Amino acid sequence: MKKSRKVLSVLLAAAMTVGCLTACGGGSKDEKSADSGKKSDVKIAIVCDSAGQNDNGYNQTAVEGAKKAADELGVEYKVVEPTNGIPAALETLAEDGYNVIFNLEYDFDALIKGVGGSEPIAEMYPDTTFVCVNDNPNVDESGNVIHDNVICALFDVHEASYIAGALGVQVLENKDVLFPAENYKFTDLDKGGRAIGFVGGTNSNGITVFSYGFVEGINKAAEDLGVNYDYYAKYDAGFADPATGSTVAGTYYNQGANLVYAVAGSVGDGVASKAKEDGKLAIHVDADKDDMQPGYILTSVIKNTSVPVFDITKAYVDGKINDIDRLQTFSLASGATDITDLTQIKNALADTDEAQAKWDEIMTYIDDLKAQIADGTIKVTNAQVGEEFDPGTCKNVTIK
């Protein structure tokens, strides 16, 4: 008994030591530089959020942007998955002489305001350029820029959601032509099938920006086709529990909805799973997740972080970093946000000329909308910058 206890404690101690070592060593990964092409002494760093660099989306595209910058601009880059907090990672990288540091995590307090009585990191390293992605924390109450060495990058996801909404209506209206009937169980349009649902993780501007753009897109297409749609929305589904997503989507599908748009992390995975189960359609978000449930995810609204990473790095290399705006918004036209290339849903189309012709027609319609958004003919409400949404403008959508 005594001996076994001793053995156990030795084992435990050994396990702990190993655990410690790996934990300490896990600070950073991947250090690469371009050997070919022109050299530059600029060093950039990507600080990933908790999803990590293989998330097939948000972080991964940022890394791709950094790779592209390394190939084309000759910069050196480093990808960090922080193990003991964003502030520590930012400080270490700035200390190591990285020129541009991209922070993908939603954690900006230490950088902008300083926490625990210390001065803001942005102030401690004035020669380093910090980039906050997906939020604009670098303004004070009166809207002035706080730190000159902090750039914020926002995505115009409302525009991509608008396109997704318009596409959704177009596809649903032509579902009988487009899809082989045996694979899907759509509700007839005349029996309540003209309904679309939205599942959001939390009721904040970061989520409603998707929903409002989406509604306006639905309204646009419904108006063009002379039909009326119902719109169901839930903004408190959380981000973690796919079972909730599945049942919420289930209630929408039972009500007749044929399409549900989920902006709620893992909850959206449950929505997509339910779409397959019920033989209807879902729209996913953040990354190209169309292949998760092939044929049942109409499209995904993507944030392509490679564009801001590359553009801002390029500005730095060209020496224009101090000339560009401290708030960079990346629109549909820039390619930083868009819907996917629709490969998966195209594979699910019926194998008829009629379906193909209809699909091409819809694509022309969508491309036209994109062009109109790009040249400003269509203005989509952007809740992210505080614009108010007026349901009265969407006469062809009944918001439940």
Next chain:
Amino acid sequence: MELINNILYDTVYHSTPIILCVIGGMFAYKANVLNIALEGMMLNGAFISTLVMFFTGNLALAVILAILSTLVYGLVFSVMGITYKGNVIVVGLAINLIAPAIAGFVMKMMETANINLTNVNIAKFKINIPLIKDIPIIGAILSGHPPITYLAFIGIAAFAVLMYKTKFGIYVRVVGENEDSAKSLGIKTNFYKYAAVLIGAFCCALAGVNLSVERLGLYTNDMTAGRGFIAIAAIYCGQGKPVLSSLYAILFGVARSLAVNLSIYAGPAAGLFDIIPYIIMVTVLAVVSIVKYKNVKVRGFKNEL
């Protein structure tokens, strides 16, 4: 009508994993070993079953390996907490932390953010009972669920019998109520504690399989979303009684189901339903303990503040 059917169906849906954790966890509760690792064990069951299903497509193998691996966690918990008298809270917490960490690590190696079973059609798991499925209300409750859901509800009755009508159940309760007397009677107390924890691990594994493979066909990390802790609350409220504790589990199912289904009509306010079970539980726990200690006397005096 459709709405009521949906509410009832979703109630069963959301109750099942909690019921499984409750009926598994109550043996440990009765044996006086608090198993707070229900959450981690359930997550492990969900993860291993999805992982095996992803690579092999063999449902039986997935379920068996999920159960076996979760039993390993149960054994680790027992060895640390029972044989070596470690603090069960700390050990349980460790299991709750390591289960998602391992899953996260494996998914990182697979370079994926979640595991999706594209080879599985979850509609096939559903058992539609002929005739009954067409009866309104009863059909929604009884028909169209995957197998483990039925097992969970049968389990309530089976485990009630096991706890109250068998030697095993009585011994487990004796060990929990007074370990010294149990020892003096020659009962191997540790054996019964081990068994109680392992029953819990077994049920949690099934709960995990139900949640991931059977219902969704996917695994995302932390998908159990606190259900294990809700189960612990339900066990406490029901004082470890199988039927009563399960009723509290169902209460959570009802609340979640209402919150989900009424959101179409009530909008965001439907989320308020989610707090009802917590209010009821806090009230019940408070009232139960007030009633219990109201007339307790210490050396002839009432035990007042």
